[in-house]
Amino acid sequence: MTLPATAPLRAAAASDTAVGYAAVLRTPHVARLMLATHIGRLPCGMTPVALLFVAGADGASLAQRGMLAAAYGLAAALSQPLLGRLADARGQTLPLAGGASLSAAALAAVTFLDATRWPAAVCVIVAGLGSPPLESCLRALLPTLLERRPAEVKAAYALDSSAQEGVYVVGPLLATALATTISSGAALLTVTVVGLAGALAVAASQPSRRWRPQPRRDRDLLAALRPTGMSVVLIAYFCVGVAIGALNVAAAGSADRYDALWLTGALPAALSLSGITGGLVYGRWAWPGSRTTHLHALAALFALAWIPLLMDPPPVLALALIAAPGGIFLPLLTVGYQAVTDLAAPGTVTEAIGWLVSAINCGLALGTAAGGRAGPGFHLCAAAALAAALTLLIHRNRPTRPHRETSPCV
Template sequence: MTYVEQLAAPARDSGRGRHAERPVGWAAVLRLPYTARLLGGTLMGRLPLGMAPVVLLLAVRAQSGSTAAGAALAAAYGLAVAAGQPLVGRLVDRVGQTAPTIVCAVLSATAFGALAVGGTTDPALACAGAVLAGVTAPSLEANLRTLWPLVVPTGRHLRAAYTLDSGSQELVYVAGPLLATVLTAAFGPAAALAVTGLLGLGGSLTVILAAPSRTWRPAPMRRPSLLGALRPRGMRMLLTALVAVGTALGALNVGAVTAGTQFGAGWLSGALPAAMSLGALGGSALFASLPSTAAAGTQLQFCAAAFALAWCPLALAEGPWTALACAALPGLLFGPLLTCCYQAIDLMAAPGTVTESYSWLVASFGIGTAAGTGLAGPLGGPLALPAAAAALALVLLLPMRGLLRRARPVAAAADYEAAL
């Protein structure tokens, strides 16, 4: 029985004793060939996603003094990333990872370089540069998740790799804004924009020059469709729910600023999102240490329910330190929820659409984050809004248990068996 087939049903005794169900730790995954390089390169290559919005905002504000214009430029970059990821992912599913990743990394780095040289004083040119940099962002996150089954030996290792992936990706949104702020303060926005592009290029090269990425070949698509990865009904339902999850995260960013003003602690504007991200890292590590004894649909629904409930204490927080502690609670469940979403995609992705499916996951979060930010602003950034968005995600995920039980795990199983 392959790993994805195991996901569709509760774990059973395989006749090899309890040792067969013992979880694999992150250290065991990182000791495997290529895993540390692939993960490290992906994190480095994705740093621009955390850096660019901050650098663009600071650059515009420094040159024109307009925070609103800077925010609009940062939003244009974020929406361009969300629009471009599925397109790049579909291209990867057709021709492999090497050529699309190289071309996109070079184009994105060139766009950041043009912004560094030309500045952001011309709104039209600045918007064009930001959109180009975003729409050509390499699909490194999706690429990595298609490679995990090729570089780990067992299903237990793959589950641990997914938790390591979901937890460590949060570091992009902790280290990225911090690095952007430090570089801009020390060397100016032009240098920060140039470094942003170079980091994306360097990380991409680190990944695509590794043997698993160079030799990966997409599975043939059985029934070509214009919908691509969106053809399975379950995939559309999952991605819609992930938009709601992203809405909760976007609303938190605005709510953190509001909380900082309300409690007289401006540092909360950065501390609350950082606390959630660090909580996600810890939650992923905890989830990896637990044995997997439930079917994928059960795990997904449980984590979604716990994620929704975890937002409630933050909505009721009455002081800055209480709010900071409460912000870590949804983070503890966010990492496990992401891992369950990866498992669901393994089960539901149509053959030949695995990379695009994971790219849509990235896009769904981007769309949701933008929607949460836009919705929370006019409402004044209430901390109850993330809880409402997470509750909506839970409602949208309720039918997933039955769909996952009936899913035919063909896509990831084919990739995994081809590597054996």
């Protein structure tokens, strides 16, 4: 059936009411789609770690290992808008099944190659470029499956964001366990099997096969970026990505200063765990104000939450303080996805979500790369979070131009 799009950005949250996650998961197809999607997303958390082990086993230097893992992440980030555009034009089956098959084949080939040579690097880049747009496709399906009910869509997005954060906790641990107990090749082959199985399950589902976007109004290659407000949201979330990416380096620096190596992994893990909690709390309850108000308020709180960490607290205190930006991060992410979905022009919703995924992931890569040059401490995290809040604040009075999109699904 054909359903109307979500309400415009400034008013969409006004009628939100509290809704339980059980009600969302009881909706036909939602629970199975979420499970399959997150199985398919496990490679996002597993592949970089598995590549580090594979390259290390082949005698690659630390710099080579890092470049190989970074190449995969950057290629995957850059390909998401393009695969999203393909989904908007041809449906979800080709980018999901085709992309996952290409990515799995390329990663499997790496296990038979010398990771220190260029053919392996080419395969890693191809694997990243083929990474299926599971996140974009699921978020394009959810509003239709939930019949555009604002409270349930918000809850579903929050639940999805929290589960996604779990991928980045479980994925690296699983890859490390496989690499250390069996072999690095086994870890990478597991990535290919798990990722392919999840993506094919989503592609084979009835909602995904039947989903069709509304035709685009024009052939403008940048149509997904044209709506007023879209570029502002993307720039702000790029800055959010920089803040989170810089945390990895800041955690390592803090661990060195206090001679507490455990802090290197503990700080990012604590941010993820607090993020899961914050995301679930935000999605479960109704909050006053419009979605635009939520967007600006959460961005401001995210910037303020980094201030105590600028004092370079000792390890245990840092672990407690990181819960503040972590708990705000996933609600901020949830609102960002809702905003992009609302603003997307007809026929561009999957691509628009892909641009947001790309903006965040490119920010993560830049934050990690720049973290070492920004000096010790959490200054880059705080500066990037402040930049995100100011970007939204400066443009707060500019009119948004939300679009409506209908998508026959089931």
